[in-house]
Amino acid sequence: MHVDLVESLRCPRGHADGWLVATADVVSDRRIVRGTLGCPTCGAEWPVVEGEVALDAAAPADHVGAATPTAGLDAARLPTAGEEALRADALRAAALLDLRDSRGAVALLGESARLADALVELTGVLVLAVNAPAGVAFAHTRLRVSDALPLGVGTLRGAHVDAAHGAEDWLASAVRAVEQGGRIVAPTSAMLPGDLRELARDDAEWVAEVRVAASGLVPLRRGGDPMAR
Ligand SMILES: [Zn+2]
Missing domain, CATH: 3.40.50.150 (Vaccinia Virus protein VP39)
Structure with a gap:
């Protein structure tokens, strides 16, 4: 998740002006590899795992990125x-x-x-x-x-x-x-x-x-x- 893209994201829960705030645990080349996206308005939080975030209105469950071995930043390139x-x-x-x-x-x-x-x-x-x-x-x-x-x-x-x-x-x-x-x-x-x-x-x-x-x-x-x- 590139830090410059965080300001484009909005809370998916349907309330107005839902800007999100990112907390980074691991950053590489201006990309948040691991961290959290949070909504200050409704309090929802979504984990960033291996640079990916599942940004849905429902509470985050098993994270797709965490369950997909090929989804990492260093995953193998395409053939x-x-x-x-x-x-x-x-x-x-x-x-x-x-x-x-x-x-x-x-x-x-x-x-x-x-x-x-x-x-x-x-x-x-x-x-x-x-x-x-x-x-x-x-x-x-x-x-x-x-x-x-x-x-x-x-x-x-x-x-x-x-x-x-x-x-x-x-x-x-x-x-x-x-x-x-x-x-x-x-x-x-x-x-x-x-x-x-x-x-x-x-x-x-x-x-x-x-x-x-x-x-x-x-x-x-x-x-x-x-x-x-
Ligand atoms: Zn929200």
Whole structure:
């Protein structure tokens, strides 16, 4: 968990303005390897284990990162045979997401997180890997979440979504987290949300731009009370 990404995270419990506070036990290269994320508003806490945090509304149970031997920061790299293909996919992703400089952060959801390493190498942006498959060793922050991105409004410059995260709720949380003018790439199986402007589409995926910045008053989850503070 990169310390510069902590400010993008929000409490997943549905109350407004749920900024989180990180406590680090072990830090390596500005990444919290072991520590705790806590919400000062509702008191919830989530452990950071091997750089990964399961940030769900329910109380943390058995931690995914702790149970997955390949999830560690020093886990084996992906096979060399796939690296050229990954690099080509990452170059395409960087172009589609318009990552011409190293500013800001992008989220890679599900299978898209396989591009994390190559994308960092190509662009230097901060990469948030969400529900990454086992074996994705490198990302600045690895999150496990069950139904939405627990991120603040406009805290990302882009998001790359796989088919498993192409449902309406996932995309809505991605649109909310991406800044105005930022881009979202998703497979063609995913419906284009109405508040995005489609820029291009091929057989595999579409790329679209966030037209209007989301309102900070929109609750993160259904059932949340935007007036509650
Ligand atoms: Zn909270």
